[in-house]
Amino acid sequence: MERIPILKMGGFLLITIQVDMHDRLAMTLQNDVTDMIVKTRARGVMIDISMLDMVDSFIGRMLGSIASMSRILDAETVVVGMQPAVAITLVELGLSLTGVRTALNVDKGMELLRSSIERKEANGAFVRD
Amino acid sequence: MPLSVTESLALRSSEDVVRMRQWVRARAVGIGFSLVDQTKIVTAASELGRNILEHGGGEGHVYLDLPTHNSKIGIQLTFEDKGPGIADIEQALKDGFTTGGGLGLGLGGARRLVNQFEIASRPGEGTRITITRWKGP
Amino acid sequence: MTAAPKSRIAEILNHYEGDLLKDWMKQQLTGKAVPTDLMKESELRDQCAEFLRLLREASRGSVTDMVGSEWTELKNLLSDITGSRARQGFTPAETATFVFSFKQPLFDRLRQAYGKDADGLSMDLWNATTLLDNLGLLTTEYHQKGREDVIVRQQRDLMELSTPVVNIWDGVLALPLIGTLDSERTQVVMQNxxxxxxxxxxxxxIIDITGVPIVDTLVAQxxxxxxxxxxxxxxxxxxxxxxxQIAQTIVHLGVDLKDVVTKATLSDALSIAFQRTGYTVRKGGRSESVSSNGTEDGVQTKVASRAGGTQHL
Incomplete structure (x- = not known):
């Protein structure tokens, strides 16, 4: 069955979405990510969407769900690499992806994940930013 | 130019929506839409296609035309379903309105992504939505 | 209806090409049709000769309509002539007169050819008039088209010229907007x-709107x-x-800027940008700037250094 691969890099999970998503693929991805967070005890999830040429409200919702589910499992999520045309369209559509952190590229995303996990650890496990 | 030939595609599953997106993208590229314009029409199409699957009885058709107006070319998509129809169109176009589990951006959001948006619906008979986006300068 | 008698225009063009050229040149040089200060006689002769040649070719088909592909070359020539004349400073009327002035020589030959056949003559005079009128009008159309192209190009140039995106610091871009923003320009600028x-x-x-006189709802959005x-x-x-004034308009328009960081000046914005990217800006003290050419009083050296951050690329 077709699935989106999830790579483990250090303490993070890296997901690169390259294909046009349909429902089943999206549902499988959500399951896979949550499974992997628990299995690998990952503290951060990075979703690279630089190859996506459009994000509709369905995919937007999926990104939001992954972020919320990950947070419950104590992992930070950052979405990286959204293309300008996609971002402009999403804004027009009325989707602001509240609760999803974003970064320009994989390097910047990595920086963001590291610093927010450090901050979290410094503040103690019970404080959430 | 022999462009005003209507093409159509059946929508029954989310794979069909993916196929439709690629189809609309190819036509938009073909008539020289800018990247932003392409993305907008494809996203609008995706929202409306998905809308048929979720609320339009799960099945419908989309028709594609390439009309010209004042020497501008555009893409026109017509979505038809024989689903339950929409009782209150005004309400359905408002952001946040949803009968499914989604964010409720579908119709209103799609309308903001195109230049023209027409909707006709009769409860119990179905819905027809026509959207047009003209090629930018 | 009986078939219309065949036009003899093509035949005349074929027969008298050289004479027509001579007559036409004389016509233009003696008349006021050509501002001779704008164009050399030899150039005019070349244009006329080429026009006649292509007209002769094209009129082998039908002279009553100009839709066939045999007219394409003549139309292209007219487009070129119009373009070059527009650059030389001809008015649209002067360019059109170039074509209209061919009527007299052609009419003379037609009259000669038809002799006493009044019906034939009036038919072909009508044909010739229609043909040359259409060709003349075409030059006016090309003139206008040329102007429109220039305007579009200038608009595009202006748009690019007036909206430079400047990389003012490592990781910090600035977009100084100048001039009136219409909705279309704003869109292009923002996509850039x-x-x-x-x-x-x-x-x-940093989007700096110091140079923007008016912000309306659409631009604000x-x-x-x-x-x-x-x-x-x-x-x-x-x-x-x-x-x-713009702050006032924005509030009056009911535009919500609450989630946007706004600063009064570009330098305030820049210092926020430095803070966020982890740079600190400080004045170089005298003790630090020991340089061989000496430091004068009042000379301030600004040093930007990165605080702490070592993970930067």
């Missing part, structure tokens, strides 16, 4: 900015949308240079 954010990997963009789009991409925008 977002693309540059991706290209340079800059996490902060485009600004807001750009800020929102940049945020989705992972970059922050700061809007600076909001003049008092």
């Amino acid at each position: 900015l977002l693309q540059r954010i991706v290209d340079t990997g800059s996490a902060i963009a 485009h600004l807001l949308k750009t800020v929102a789009a940049a945020r989705l991409m992972g970059a922050d925008c700061i809007i600076s240079g909001i003049r008092p």
